[in-house]
Amino acid sequence: MKVLVAIPCFNEGLTIGSLVLKARQYADEVLVIDDGSKDLTAEIATLAGATVISHLGCLGKGAGVRDAMNYARDGGYRALVLIDGDGQHCPDEIPAVVAPILSGRADLVIGSRFLETDYDIPLYRRFGQIVLNIFTNASSDYHSTDSQSGFRALSKRALEDLELKSDGYNVESDMLSSFSSRGYTITEVPISVKYEVPHKHKKNPLTHGFGVLTNIIGTIGAKRPLTAFGTPGILIALFGLIISTWGAYRYTQTTQIPFFTISIGALLTLTGLLLITSGLILHSLMALLRNRS
Structure with missing residues (x-):
């Protein structure tokens, strides 16, 4: 054998x-x-x-x-x-x-x-x-x-x-x-x-x-750039939106702007959106390269 x-x-x-x-x-x-x-x-x-x-x-x-x-x-x-x-x-x-x-x-x-x-x-x-x-x-x-x-x-x-x-x-x-x-x-x-x-x-x-x-x-x-970047991007963006929403809710209750909470939420949301965008761009580039080959 x-x-x-x-x-x-x-x-x-x-x-x-x-x-x-x-x-x-x-x-x-x-x-x-x-x-x-x-x-x-x-x-x-x-x-x-x-x-x-x-x-x-x-x-x-x-x-x-x-x-x-x-x-x-x-x-x-x-x-x-x-x-x-x-x-x-x-x-x-x-x-x-x-x-x-x-x-x-x-x-x-x-x-x-x-x-x-x-x-x-x-x-x-x-x-x-x-x-x-x-x-x-x-x-x-x-x-x-x-x-x-x-x-x-x-x-x-x-x-x-x-x-x-x-x-x-x-x-x-x-x-x-x-x-x-x-x-x-x-x-x-x-x-x-x-x-x-x-x-x-x-x-x-x-x-x-x-x-x-x-x-x-x-x-x-x-x-699989869409999986590698898009999935964590969505999770991070959602977490950022939740924090930002909580900050907005606190503002309606106290009339004081929670700068730190809103800043963290905005930063996380922006980071998530950048990851999603990067994943979409890299996915499109890989699809283009596969079609050419």
Whole structure:
């Protein structure tokens, strides 16, 4: 079937060996992309039987995913399975994740932690995932229950056509946006997850989530300016009108002009109208460019 399992990782010497050994049961080849690790990740992966690509420095997860896609494309693999190297994912679930690809039912399969499962996921992760899901789904035509899952599979057709430019952890969101815009078939399957693993916090969860969210908002602004600018513009303008109306009502009751309240209301209303106008202009420009192309 020519299945490649790829594991982008950084400083995962404690888990990479067992992951490679388990993944080899379900793959024709296991590829480890070592993103400039300072420990023995590359050496252990090699001893466990993996092919290893090593970066001289830390280039980010996006670079690792691109390396995996290029390797799978050049090797003629029918399917590429991506799995995180920290031990959170169970390699025994690889067959379930890759099955829709091998049967021709999907071009992208996402292993979802929130689909037909009930795992002890930390509250802050649930909240962050909900926020990122909302914004990621707004940037794509597919509504995912786990847009940031690193356990996923890609078809040969997608590998031959898709190019990603992501450098960091926003690669998962960018992949969803790119796949949906090209009309690829996307589906999800339930997976398990465990959070009590070594090196579970390589990056601060708050800065990590904020960085991904910033990129997603930028994508929405580029692809759907009317949504990105118009929606908040309407909400801000309505809030400004409510404050201004309250200020006018206070004036009728006291005959004293509430300058501060009215000023804030007017400022918010003006800001909202500017956002709405910007969204309409950018939407019109994008429609014009699409028609010309």
